[in-house]
Each structure stands twice: as structure tokens, then as C-alpha cells.
Amino acid sequence: MIVENLKNVQNRIHAVDAKNKVTLIAVSKTKPASDLQQAIDVGQRHFGENYLQEALEKIDILKGQNLIWHFIGPIQSNKTKQIAENFSWVHSVDRLKIAKRLNDQRPTQLDKLHMLLQVNIDNEPTKSGVLESEIDDIVAHFQNFQNISLRGFMCIPNPDNSANSFAKMAQIMKKHPNLDTLSMGMSSDLELAIENGATFVRIGSDIFGKRV
Numbered sequence: 001m002i003v004e005n006l007k008n009v010q011n012r013i014h015a016v017d018a019k020n021k022v023t024l025i026a027v028s029k030t031k032p033a034s035d036l037q038q039a040i041d042v043g044q045r046h047f048g049e050n051y052l053q054e055a056l057e058k059i060d061i062l063k064g065q066n067l068i069w070h071f072i073g074p075i076q077s078n079k080t081k082q083i084a085e086n087f088s089w090v091h092s093v094d095r096l097k098i099a100k101r102l103n104d105q106r107p108t109q110l111d112k113l114h115m116l117l118q119v120n121i122d123n124e125p126t127k128s129g130v131l132e133s134e135i136d137d138i139v140a141h142f143q144n145f146q147n148i149s150l151r152g153f154m155c156i157p158n159p160d161n162s163a164n165s166f167a168k169m170a171q172i173m174k175k176h177p178n179l180d181t182l183s184m185g186m187s188s189d190l191e192l193a194i195e196n197g198a199t200f201v202r203i204g205s206d207i208f209g210k211r212v
């Protein structure tokens with residue numbers, strides 16, 4: 001089932017990804033390593049996790065298979081060290097304090113940690129992320145960090161409004177031509193996200209099934 005689901009999602013992406021610029025992140029939170037292994041066996045390499053302890057267990061079980069791990073969940077200060085040591089990408093950075101800690105704690109023998117700034121694109125009080133008006137100031141500060149590389153933005157739009165939100169993200173990307181990565185689009189709206197320039201789509205339940 002997972003293999004078939006994965007193929008279906010890949011087909012949906014290919015149908016709209018004319019420039020072949022999109023990378024699929026399989027979001028595997030709450031799913032066992034054996035589920036991820038099924039996807040790995042047919043070539044899936046990028047995985048997204050939200051909960052640190054659970055992620056660390058899977059990273060250990062699945063090590064040695066050239067996987068690329070993305071941290072996409074909320075980040076508390078006391079979790080930054082293990083995130084900096086175990087992930088290649090972090091999508092959910094929403095304040096400079098967290099970026100600074102990740103920079104200081106990234107082991108220098110590893111490649112730079114790739115980072116996305118999470119944008120609260122619909123100004124929703126219940127969601128994390130920086131506001132659009134704060135972006136430029138925060139982006140400017142990233143020049144001071146040696147061990148992390150700001151690559152772009154991530155958003156989780158209000159599903160009722162995602163077309164409009166994705167279009168706003170496309171405008172923000174245009175203002176930052178030195179950034180090349182836009183993480184947006186989930187199971188229900190990946191086509192729309194790709195049409196608006198998404199380079200990572202994050203798909204969970206359409207690959208691994210519903211979470212209980």
C-alpha cells in the first residue's frame with residue numbers, strides 16, 4: 001500500500017512539475033521505521049519528522065541508507081542541540097533565538113544546516129511562524145551565522161485560503177532572489193503549491209495512511 005501510495009503522489013507531482021524542481025518529503029511522524037523502510041526500498045530519500053525523540057529513534061534504526069532528514073515540527077530551545085546534530089534541514093525556524101542556537105550547536109564537521117524560515121502567511125494567532133512584515137529584518141540577521149544556511153521559507157496555510165496564501169509566498173520569494181527553496185503543499189493542495197513555486201512538498205497521510 002505504501003509503495004502504491006508513493007507512486008500515486010509522485011505521479012501527481014510529475015503531472016505539474018514541468019521544470020522538475022520539486023522534491024517530495026515523506027512526512028513520517030507517528031509511523032514506525034518499518035513503514036519508512038518500505039518507501040526507502042523504492043527510492044524515497046527525504047523524510048520529515050515533527051517529534052524529536054521519535055525521529056531520533058528512526059534515524060538510528062535506518063542509518064547508513066543515505067537518508068535526508070527534515071525537522072518540520074515546533075522547536076523548543078532545549079531541543080535545538082539534537083536537531084542541529086541529527087538533521088540536514090529544519091523547516092520550522094520561527095525566531096532568531098532558535099536560529100542562533102542551531103548555528104552554535106551545529107557540529108562543524110557536518111555540512112551547514114539548511115534552514116527555512118516558517119512564515120505565518122495568514123496571520124493566524126494559533127499558528128507559529130514569523131509575520132510577513134518581519135521577514136526582511138530576520139533574513140538580514142542570518143548573514144551572521146556560519147554553520148547554517150538560510151535557503152528559503154516554509155508555510156502551513158489556512159486550508160480554506162491556500163491559493164491566495166501560496167501566491168503571497170511566491171511574491172515573498174521574488175523579493176529574495178538569493179533564496180532558492182520554498183516548502184509548501186500537503187496532500188490536498190500540492191498541485192496548487194507547485195504552480196506557485198514550491199520546491200519541497202510535504203506529504204504524510206497520502207503516503208503512509210491516516211495517523212491514529
Ligand SMILES: *Cc1c(COP(=O)(O)O)cnc(C)c1O
Binds near residue numbers: 027050073156204
Ligand atoms: C503532518 C505534517 C504534514 C503532512 O500532513 P498530511 O496531512 O499527513 O499530508 C506536512 N507538514 C507539516 C508541517 C506537518 O506537521
